Amino acid sequence: MQEPSGSTPASTLLTIPQVAAYLDISRGQVYKLIYSGLPTINLGRLVRIHKETLDTWLKDQEQDIHHV
Template structure:
């Protein structure tokens, strides 16, 4: 089952990168993400578009 909205751990696993790398990419605004409270959230469709080069962070 694929989640539509992922937390940092799930998104890192989905992208096959470390959480540390993902945090760095978020900080540099290189990947689409939204902050909810104190936590980052990633929409699967936005990540898929980003991977295809259709969307910037």
């Protein structure tokens, strides 16, 4: 999908399988991350995750690990 020229790209929404591939983990592990606080967008029965939110959440988790 192309954006009109001169506009900023829309936020990237990832599916559960895309998040699993991005992190090289199973879909079940993605659901565990969601259960532990990974923010999602629910569109009816569909679950999506903003890539930017995922990256920020992962950085926050990394910082939490270093402070323990």
